[in-house]
Amino acid sequence: MFILKKDFMKKPDKRDVILQSALRLLAEQGFHGAPMARIAEHAEVGTGTIYRYFENRDVLILAVHRMIRDELTAILLAHYPKEQSVKACFFHIGHCIIDYFIQNPLKFQYNEQFFNSPYSNEIRRNELTKATGQQDLFQELYRKGLADHIIKTMPMVIFFDLAFAPIVWAVRDHHLGFVVIDKAISNTIVSACWDSIKRYP
Amino acid sequence: MFILKKDFMKKPDKRDVILQSALRLLAEQGFHGAPMARIAEHAEVGTGTIYRYFENRDVLILAVHRMIRDELTAILLAHYPKEQSVKACFFHIGHCIIDYFIQNPLKFQYNEQFFNSPYSNEIRRNELTKATGQQDLFQELYRKGLADHIIKTMPMVIFFDLAFAPIVWAVRDHHLGFVVIDKAISNTIVSACWDSIKRYP
Amino acid sequence: MFILKKDFMKKPDKRDVILQSALRLLAEQGFHGAPMARIAEHAEVGTGTIYRYFENRDVLILAVHRMIRDELTAILLAHYPKEQSVKACFFHIGHCIIDYFIQNPLKFQYNEQFFNSPYSNEIRRNELTKATGQQDLFQELYRKGLADHIIKTMPMVIFFDLAFAPIVWAVRDHHLGFVVIDKAISNTIVSACWDSIKRYP
Amino acid sequence: MFILKKDFMKKPDKRDVILQSALRLLAEQGFHGAPMARIAEHAEVGTGTIYRYFENRDVLILAVHRMIRDELTAILLAHYPKEQSVKACFFHIGHCIIDYFIQNPLKFQYNEQFFNSPYSNEIRRNELTKATGQQDLFQELYRKGLADHIIKTMPMVIFFDLAFAPIVWAVRDHHLGFVVIDKAISNTIVSACWDSIKRYP
DNA sequence: GATGAATGAGCGTTCATTCAT
DNA sequence: GATGAATGAACGCTCATTCAT
Structure with missing residues (x-):
């Protein structure tokens, strides 16, 4: 036994x-x-x-990507403030992403490379249709924000770009040594992103 | 004759x-x-x-990058509203970049790949110190914005990320067919970026 | 089994x-x-x-050289008349080299090319310091010959040149068809080389 | 005019x-x-x-070789002691060759490479039949030496090998830095070569 | 006659993938 | 199931030679 x-x-x-x-x-x-x-x-x-x-190299590369994506999704969902405001949800996501990729340089660098390779485009196309947990979250945020008149009117992908592109670029700069993202800077970034998507008061 | x-x-x-x-x-x-x-x-x-x-493959790849960079720089400088407000300058840059890369898909895709390759890091490091015309522009914008209390207090690279990351990502989405960036959307994006960096009134 | x-x-x-x-x-x-x-x-x-x-072409080329060198060294050592006179030792070596390279044209031609290529110089330099079995033999012969006042006073490399250069050139002539080295000619050559290094009676 | x-x-x-x-x-x-x-x-x-x-690379390489060969031949002939003994002639040639190649390292290195390349074999074959000035000299020396019972009985190429191989190897060692050939060593070498070919007294 | 830009066959080396053990 | 030796197509790059000017 x-x-x-x-x-x-x-x-x-x-x-x-x-x-x-x-x-x-x-x-x-x-x-x-x-x-x-x-x-x-x-x-x-x-x-x-x-x-x-x-099966082959490409499949391996995709599998590593999925591993990272799923891990991040799990983290995002772990303490997700589902019941709170759109803004609270957005800040949660923003800070989670920054923290996760600051703490996992390899995973960040992997993703960076992945998204600029032939692999990513197909993936991305799929993810916009066949939603994963992560996409679910983002889409829900977008819909709720729109419905509640909290965010500006814009296509979802643009919302997505405004919300997360600066975060990713900033993390890259951190890993390249161009800036050190501490708690304060982290807040600056997420707040600024929020400013870019939130409807004027 | x-x-x-x-x-x-x-x-x-x-x-x-x-x-x-x-x-x-x-x-x-x-x-x-x-x-x-x-x-x-x-x-x-x-x-x-x-x-x-x-001289070799790497030199060729760098040369193509420089060609694109110089072309864009020339366009940015062509009608640059030097005497106008920081905001006007920012909108000029934002729209120029969007227009240029919407109209030049190959050059956009090239740059995207370039910036995620071993080549770019060295370039970028150099450009942060030994300024090119383009960098000059961005740095001046940042300094003037800070000095005039028009933009939020933040490190220059973060300013750069907030200002341009969404633009680049949006252009990518455009070329991937996820959204069509027309004049209206273009405005939405640049305005939103401006919202993210401008100091609160 | x-x-x-x-x-x-x-x-x-x-x-x-x-x-x-x-x-x-x-x-x-x-x-x-x-x-x-x-x-x-x-x-x-x-x-x-x-x-x-x-590992690469150079390593292969060196490996072939070592194979030949080691084979010849083994032959030289096989029946080496360690206890006999310097002259006997010299004749043993001379005849072994002639016989070996007459019987192994490819290995001779290989060595000829090897010794006139960038590879050999480094090898040779090493071998003059870090002695191999073969070098051991030659050096011992030289030292003993000098000590016993059997060979003329001269630097070791000159001794080496007088002793073996004609042998190598003669083998080349044999393989080029300019002469047929039989037992008699072989004796003539080795004897003549001995005459060139031995002290006058 | x-x-x-x-x-x-x-x-x-x-x-x-x-x-x-x-x-x-x-x-x-x-x-x-x-x-x-x-x-x-x-x-x-x-x-x-x-x-x-x-006409092509090979022809150029051959031409350089001929230039060197003709130059050396001219030097050998310049003060050739035609009327003196075989021994005197031999010493003249030996010392001329050593001096020439010690003073002209490039020409020596060129020849070394040349003689271990596909080019040389054909050349050599020709030179044994269609005699150049140099070959004439050597052949005459050999014939006279034999006729006068001054040198040992042996085929001409073997005579040639015994007489000149050590000289060439010694010059190589000089240029490689393994030995410095001064007047004394030069004498040692030529004398030793003479010992190898001269008939016993 | 003199030039040097253009050519493309040929080289050393790498690596995703297979398959006999 | 696990292995790693074997494969060969493919790559970046060189250079002897040609030929339009």
């Missing part, structure tokens, strides 16, 4: 080890500086093993 | 043909989907010919 | 096949007439396979 | 400038490290110009 339990628990989930190695190496070395062989080596598995878990 | 002859015979500058081919292929196929041989073929020159004009 | 199986299955060591192909093609076509692709083809492996065994 | 003279004298002989540039660059950078374009640049002529004077 112990043995059974051991067997059941033993795998340190090879798939996950590969995913983590891919995250690190692709983020650090760039999408075109991390060969499959190196990812395998870092994960301490055979090269061929990767192909048991991921 | 000599001048006529010169004008008549002026070669369709091979360097420029290569630059245009590189722009198109690198933008369309991605930085890693456009081999030198294909760029040469598209430019209707021999592979080796590229290397007469550009 | 296990041993039998092992022996039976032992693979025809791919590294060695590559080494032999490199030896043949580099010797026959010249260092600059034998592309990696042709070496691979001759070895009946994929081009990339070479790079599993040899 | 002055003009005529000027015209007649004016060309700094482009062919010769090319030859000198080829000598220097091929010797210094190696036969495979000196492209035609670089040779042309060094000679301050257009790339294509080389092809007016030399």
Whole structure:
């Protein structure tokens, strides 16, 4: 029975080890500086093993992206102030994103690369239709904000761009060493974004 | 007559043909989907010919970037309302950028890829110190805005992020077909960006 | 039975096949007439396979050289008349070298090319300090000859040149068809070399 | 008339400038490290110009070799002690060769490379039949030495190898910095070579 | 005659993917 | 299931040679 339990628990989930190695190496070395062989080596598995878990390189790259996206979604949802104001929800999201990507440089850099590669466009197209948890959140925020006349009238994607583009760029500047985002700056940014979308009083 | 002859015979500058081919292929196929041989073929020159004009691939990629940057800088400066308000200057810049990149999809896509590649970081670092015409403009805007108490207190890079990140993301959405940026939407975006940086009345 | 199986299955060591192909093609076509692709083809492996065994072209070229050098060293040492006179030792070495390179034209031609290439100088410099088995032999011969007043007073490299240069040149002439080195001529050469280094009676 | 003279004298002989540039660059950078374009640049002529004077790269390489060979031949003949003993003639040749190649490192290095390249074999074969001035000298020395019973009985090429191989190797060691050939060492070498070929007293 | 821009075959090397063990 | 040796197409780049001017 112990043995059974051991067997059941033993795998340190090879798939996950590969995913983590891919995250690190692709983020650090760039999408075109991390060969499959190196990812395998870092994960301490055979090269061929990767192909048991991921059909090919593209699938692996997509999988890492999904891992990050799902993790962030979970964080956003964890303490989501569903019952509070649109503004409160927006600030929650803004600060969560900043904190998450400041604390996870690799994941940020990965995403940055991902969104500027052939992979992302298809993804993005899908996400606008087949909503994930994250998209659900954003769309709901947008709809509620519009319905309550709290945000300006504008297409949803524009709302999205105004709300989050500066946050992402600022985090990039932080990781590049151009600025240090502390709590104060973080507030400045999220507040300013809010100013850009909120309807005039 | 000599001048006529010169004008008549002026070669369709091979360097420029290569630059245009590189722009198109690198933008369309991605930085890693456009081999030198294909760029040469598209430019209707021999592979080796590229290397007469550009020391290597990296130099070519940088040269295309500079071409775009310089072109945009020229447009920004052409009718720059130097004597007018910070707000007027900001709106000028914002609209110029949107118009330019809406009208030049390839150049936009090229820049997008460029800024997420190893090339850009060095460039960016340089540009923050050794200012180009464009940077001059932005920095002056920031300084004047701060000095006149027109914009909120914040580091320059954050100012830059708030001001331009949504514009860039919106143009991307336009080219991806997620939204059509017409004059009205363009105004919405630039105004919203202005709201995010301007000091409260 | 296990041993039998092992022996039976032992693979025809791919590294060695590559080494032999490199030896043949580099010797026959010249260092600059034998592309990696042709070496691979001759070895009946994929081009990339070479790079599993040899980091790059230079390493392969050095490896072939080492193979030859080590083989010759082994032959020299096999029946080395350690206890006999300096003269006996010298004749042993001289005849071994002639015999070895007469019987192994490819290895001779390879070495000839090797020693006139950028590779060799570094090697040679190293070998003069960090002695290999072969160098050990030569140096010992020189020291003993000097100590016993059997050879003329001269720097070691000059001793080396007098002793072996004619041998190498003669073998080259043999392979070029300018002379046939039989036992008698072989003796003539080694004796003459001995005359050039031995102290007058 | 002055003009005529000027015209007649004016060309700094482009062919010769090319030859000198080829000598220097091929010797210094190696036969495979000196492209035609670089040779042309060094000679301050257009790339294509080389092809007016030399049909192709191989012809240029052969021409440089011939230049060196003819120069050395002239030196050997200049003060050749035709009327004196075989030994005197041999010493003359030996010392001339050493001096010439010690004083002309580029020419020595060029020759070294030349003799270990596909070019040389054909040359050598020709030279053994169609005698140049140099070969004439050597052959005469050999024949006279044999006829007068001054040198040992051996084929001519072996005679040649014994007589000159150590000299060439020693000069190489000199240029590589392994030994400094001064007058004393020079004598040691030539004397030793003489010992190797001279008949026992 | 002299030029040097243009060419493109050819090189060394990499790496996603397969498959025998 | 796991492995990693093997593959070969593809890449960036070089350079001997040509030829329009």
